[in-house]
Amino acid sequence: xxxxxxxxxxxxxIEKNYPKHQLKEIALVGRSNVGKxxxxxxxxxxxxxxxxxSQPGRTQTINFYKMDDYFYFVDLPGxxxxxxxxxVKKKWGEMIEHYLYNRSNLSAVIQLVDARHKPTEDDxxxxxxxxxxxxxxxxxxxxxxxxSRGKRKPAKDLIFKTLNLPENQPFTFFSAQTGEGKDEVWKxxxxxx
Ligand code: GTP
Ligand code: MG
Numbered sequence: 001x002x003x004x005x006x007x008x009x010x011x012x013x014i015e016k017n018y019p020k021h022q023l024k025e026i027a028l029v030g031r032s033n034v035g036k037x038x039x040x041x042x043x044x045x046x047x048x049x050x051x052x053x054s055q056p057g058r059t060q061t062i063n064f065y066k067m068d069d070y071f072y073f074v075d076l077p078g079x080x081x082x083x084x085x086x087x088v089k090k091k092w093g094e095m096i097e098h099y100l101y102n103r104s105n106l107s108a109v110i111q112l113v114d115a116r117h118k119p120t121e122d123d124x125x126x127x128x129x130x131x132x133x134x135x136x137x138x139x140x141x142x143x144x145x146x147x148s149r150g151k152r153k154p155a156k157d158l159i160f161k162t163l164n165l166p167e168n169q170p171f172t173f174f175s176a177q178t179g180e181g182k183d184e185v186w187k188x189x190x191x192x193x
Pocket of ligand 2: 036
């Protein structure tokens with residue numbers, strides 16, 4: 001899919017400030033610094049449409065990006081970042097939950113985990129919650145450029161085992177550096193827009 005004019009629409013913290021439109025939304029969830037904003041940029045071949053940072057906790061609001069007249073990407077704040085005060089963590093949690101729970105435009109979620117590590121308890125909670133809410137999800141193991149071919153199978157097995165994923169769970173490795181996995185992610189998105 002080729003997006004000609006991707007645009008940042010707005011940031012919101014509360015529902016009142018979510019944009020009003022009729023398109024479907026695909027939301028990105030995952031730990032802080034896992035690569036959510038980088039995935040958006042890579043899919044549309046823009047270096048900096050979504051703000052990325054080597055410092056975790058960069059995306060602190062819900063950011064809406066319009067992909068021509070096809071759909072919206074919604075970049076949610078990352079969870080599980082240790083170095084923010086409890087108050088802020090609570091606020092982020094509520095922000096994410098409120099969006100996922102209430103947004104009627106929401107069609108599917110892309111859940112990112114780090115391909116190099118065992119998914120965390122936060123990752124498990126998030127996956128279980130999406131399942132409970134019956135929100136379709138693609139699990140993406142990102143930063144795959146850091147995992148050699150020989151380590152792929154054990155890495156995938158660890159993710160499936162830890163998150164307790166069913167065999168038919170949509171899943172792909174992805175790298176914002178090499179572009180690996182782009183086609184798989186687009187294929188998933190097209191099913192839900
Ligand atoms: P928050 O907004 O803090 O929640 O982070 P995020 O999930 O949006 O992560 P972001 O896209 O800002 O990326 C965090 C860091 O990881 C940056 O330094 C990126 O360059 C790096 N990164 C993201 N994706 C990849 C990848 O596929 N491979 C490698 N090697 N680095 C990546
Ligand atoms: Mg981000």
